[in-house]
Amino acid sequence: MTLVAYAWRGDFDNGEVEALHAAGFGHDVTTDDWSARVRRHSLGWVCARAGGELVGFVNVAWDGRGHAFVLDTVVAERVRRAGVGARLVGLAAEHARAAGVAWLHVDFEEHLRGFYLDACGFRPTGAGLIALATGGSPGPG
Template sequence: MITIITDPMPDDAAMRALWLSAWGNVGPQSFQPVLKHGLGHVGAFDGMALIGFVNIAWDGGIHAFILDTSVHANYQRRGIALRLMERATEVARERGAQWLHVDFEPRLEAFYRKAGFGPTSAGLMRLD
């Protein structure tokens, strides 16, 4: 049974395993700053195993931002990401955000539309 948990504190090893499966690399040196400094985050668990994650970043005011939507490759296409997005939306609303933003690649548009996001124009600059 998959459970969705608000603000879990998985260790870096669990986050790296998920990140490697979902993104093809191990991610940042440590995930702990991400877990401690945003508006919140949501995890999906199969028993004790972290199999999904969404970060809710925040501008300190009324805008929140979805980042790092991740589901382990073995669990994709089961509705887990939508469940994560639903809970992340609730958390952002409960914690005072009035706007929830997300940027995504064109191939993910149908997913984010299904999750309730409308179309916007945005810009992006790579800094590294």
């Protein structure tokens, strides 16, 4: 296993986050400005690098006070199932707690249930969802 280094609010290039996200979530690469987005809406983010290459990313959006949300958790295929994702989320939780956040939320597709509940320590809760955009995947059901 390649040594993986983690950084809270780590530096990244928009293109490398977009490429990682596109590969992980199965969409075309776009020219999204990840840097502007996270700096505007997020408490922080965690970058994971192996040999200088971005191999993991998680975004922690928040309400500016007591609630934060784990978004865009993605790990490169070559380092999956090695604890990288759980470490990303764990560091996100540590930094959110240090910032005074009381509740860290996440939503996920059913196939990720074991990862978020078992590996990351989230507990199941009731939640609701309204699909606002056509073509979006509101999840099972």
